[in-house]
Amino acid sequence: MHAFLSYIVILLSLLMFVVKREHKICILLIYLLCLNGVYAPTLKGVLLPQVFFFLSEIRYFKQYVNIIKGTRFKYPLVILLVGIVILWINSPHMTGPSGLFALFSYDFIRKYGIFFFVFIACLGCKNQKAIIKVTFIYLLVLTSFGILNLLTKHAIYVDWVLAGLDADSVMGDAGSKFTYEDRFRVQAMFANPFDYGYFCLTLLLYYWYLLKGKLIKKNLFYVASICCLFGIFTCGCRTILACSIVGFLIFVLFGYNLKSKLKLSLASLFLIFTVTLMMPDNVNKQINFLTSAFTDDPNVGGSSLSMRQTQTAAVMYYIQDNMAFGRGYGFFVNDLGYGGGRSEIVDKDLFGLEGVYMSLLLERGIVGLVLYVLFWLSIIWITLNIAKKTKDRRTLAICLSVIASYLAFANMTGELSSVPITLSIIGLCLAWSLRESNISLNQK
DSSP, X not given: OHHHHHHHHHHHHHHTTTSOHHHHHHHHHHHHHXXXXXXXXXXXXXSSHHHHHHHHTGGGHHHHHHHXXXXXXXXXXXXXXXXXXXXXXXXXXXXXXXXXXXXXIIIIIIIITHHHHHHHHHHTOSOSHHHHHHHHHHHHHHHHHHHHXXXXXXXXXXXXXXXXOOTTBTTTTGGGTXXXXXXXXXXXXXXXXXXXXXXXXXXXXXXXXXXXXXXXXXXXXXXXXXXXXXXHHHTOOHHHHHHHHHHHHHHHHHHSOHHHHHHHHHHHHHHHHHHHHHOHHHHXXXXXXXXXXXXXXXXXXXXXXXXXXXXXXXXXXXXXXXXXXXXXXXXXXXISOTTSBGGGOSOGGGOSOOSHHHHHHHHHHHHHHHHHHHHHHHHHHHHHHHHHHHTOHHHHHHHHHHHHHHHHHHHHHOOTTHXXXXXXXXXXXXXXXXXXXXXXXXXX
């Protein structure tokens, strides 16, 4: 089955050269939603839809230059490229032209650069119908595997994806990782349940945006919402619950007028009050479960405030001689042993790094962390600028709510696979806002 999935990835990658631009975005979303983590048997990390998306867009190079050079889009692009070069210079594991190419492929083509590809490609799309159809179908597939995972207490799809890994590997038993745990988590089609919950949250916000713009019918929204909420709650991650609260509040704040906000607030308070009266013990239990991520409650498994303090202290120890640029790309995986088997981990007390700021400080230092902050500030700046031009509140709401959810997620548990889907949704919605309003990026 692993080989079969790998060949599907190869086929999807090659299709990037022959399909329309809106279908390229569909292929990218199919891979992110249901084939995340599947690599081709050869050229691992290269023969991927993201890479071939980039290669297929080279023919539109002049369009990219014209759009980027005369607009605010040049700022996040420059920040990204400067950050990659600085990281390459300070990474002992990434030397020579091959190291620079590897960093460009990973950081730009497969992660942050997706924002530019999706945005510019979507400017040439006629409508979102194909994208909506694809995300809905694959959301149903994703939820089906989630239900199967819940019923069997085993993520069979994850076993297919990770077949062939050494049993000692950190991800070697990912399909059965939570089978016998007291705190069971549904993974569906992701090795990490945090990714499953985050993807469901992002899609729920996207479908809320579609409903508000009357791009989908209410019945479709209700079905999609049920699927997404299933993932948000069954993934068993406090981080996702916290991020959901942040995302929903931001969407309501920027997407509705004051009168509507007041109505929604009152309705929400009434609902919470009613549920609290009906199930006080269960509600209190869930509230304690959620807030335990910020306390040192020994009765709740998972991350805690003391664990994050330990990790932060360890990071500061490892970079004490190079605070500015950190230890270079690959230090966590190679030098600390988190890329191999469990027996190879050097510092077992770390339990990983739960927060993107820790990873950035460890491998890129203060300079890398500042560039990361500047990149996201520039994306927010672009979002506010486009929303001002188009006077499109729902696009402002979806973009800011997704960004806020991502920042909460990434800094509470790490980026994992969140960046591509986050920037895909933002790029898609911003481009569509401009198309609907028939406004040019250069228009003031």
